[in-house]
Amino acid sequence: MTTNQEVHAIVSQDQWLQARKALLEQEKALTRQREELARKRRELPWVKVEEDYVFDSPHGSVTLSDLFGGRSQLIIYHFMFGPEWEQGCPSCSLVADNIDGSTPHVAHRDTSLVMVSRAPIAKIEAFKKRMGWTTPWVSSYRNSFNRDYHVSFTKDEMEKGELFYNFRLNQFPSEEAPGVSVFYKDAAGSIFHTYSAYARGLEVLLGTYDLLDMTPKGRDEDQLPYPMAWIRHHDRYPETKAPQSSGSCCHSTEQA
Numbered sequence: 001m002t003t004n005q006e007v008h009a010i011v012s013q014d015q016w017l018q019a020r021k022a023l024l025e026q027e028k029a030l031t032r033q034r035e036e037l038a039r040k041r042r043e044l045p046w047v048k049v050e051e052d053y054v055f056d057s058p059h060g061s062v063t064l065s066d067l068f069g070g071r072s073q074l075i076i077y078h079f080m081f082g083p084e085w086e087q088g089c090p091s092c093s094l095v096a097d098n099i100d101g102s103t104p105h106v107a108h109r110d111t112s113l114v115m116v117s118r119a120p121i122a123k124i125e126a127f128k129k130r131m132g133w134t135t136p137w138v139s140s141y142r143n144s145f146n147r148d149y150h151v152s153f154t155k156d157e158m159e160k161g162e163l164f165y166n167f168r169l170n171q172f173p174s175e176e177a178p179g180v181s182v183f184y185k186d187a188a189g190s191i192f193h194t195y196s197a198y199a200r201g202l203e204v205l206l207g208t209y210d211l212l213d214m215t216p217k218g219r220d221e222d223q224l225p226y227p228m229a230w231i232r233h234h235d236r237y238p239e240t241k242a243p244q245s246s247g248s249c250c251h252s253t254e255q256a
Contacts (some may be wrong), residue, residue, distance in 0.1 A: 008216070018241065043148045046184065046192035054140040056121040062138060064145075068185050069136075073111040077205070078151040078179040081117035083141055088117065088127050090236075091228045092178050098207045100133045115139050118152055118176065131233065149196060151179045166198040179201055 003240065011019070053064045054167060068074045080089035088096075096115065103113045117124055117136040124137050146152035150164050153175050157163040165172050182195040203209060212219050221227045 044193050049191040049193055051145045055140055057138045058125055066241045067114050069112040071112050072185050073109045074183040076181045077115045079115045079117045080176040080178055081119040082176045083118050090231045090233050093233050094231050095205050096133055099205055100135050103135045118146050149181050151177045
């Protein structure tokens with residue numbers, strides 16, 4: 001078996017430093033591009049949300065307005081967990097693993113972070129307890145929120161193979177899809193939709209990939225059936241001695 005070391009250039013420390021400094025300039029340029037992109041994101045126009053959706057929470061019914069928790073900004077992660085499913089999507093679970101610790105921190109920047117799925121709240125609560133997450137998570141089972149923000153699809157749409165996802169007609173292998181949507185509430189209580197992202201636009205939530213991107217092997221997914229095929233729930237990797245899940249349920253062939 002050929003190793004990375006056998007095919008990779010081995011140089012002196014001085015030569016490595018020269019190459020690393022050259023790459024650093026590109027990294028700095030990317031940082032500046034990301035800052036500019038974030039500025040343009042903040043300048044996007046807003047759409048007023050006319051419906052104050054009602055969700056099921058562990059403590060009863062809550063509205064979209066309630067999800068702000070007294071703050072002016074709300075980030076919602078659309079977690080793939082359908083009404084008939086027994087557990088949440090492994091790939092969305094990887095996202096939840098990555099963002100769960102951010103919840104108390106963004107709260108101190110006037111921002112609430114909440115996950116939303118169509119699964120009934122009892123299923124959500126059981127799975128959340130199993131995974132050990134603390135991020136608030138509510139059910140949109142009784143409203144049209146998922147449909148309105150283009151992360152849930154009808155059987156008819158699935159059969160036709162055409163559905164609106166990532167801002168265009170697309171294909172997706174599941175009736176549930178991942179996404180993130182951001183909202184703002186003004187002093188008068190009016191709510192505005194400011195931003196949404198889907199597909200690879202969600203990679204900014206995956207610190208796990210950022211860590212792997214630093215390594216010699218990188219993400220090491222080229223030989224897999226699809227990019228996220230390796231992902232399991234964090235309590236279902238082989239070393240846990242528990243049965244593995246069937247694999248990621250929210251992979252997509254889209255690369256944009």
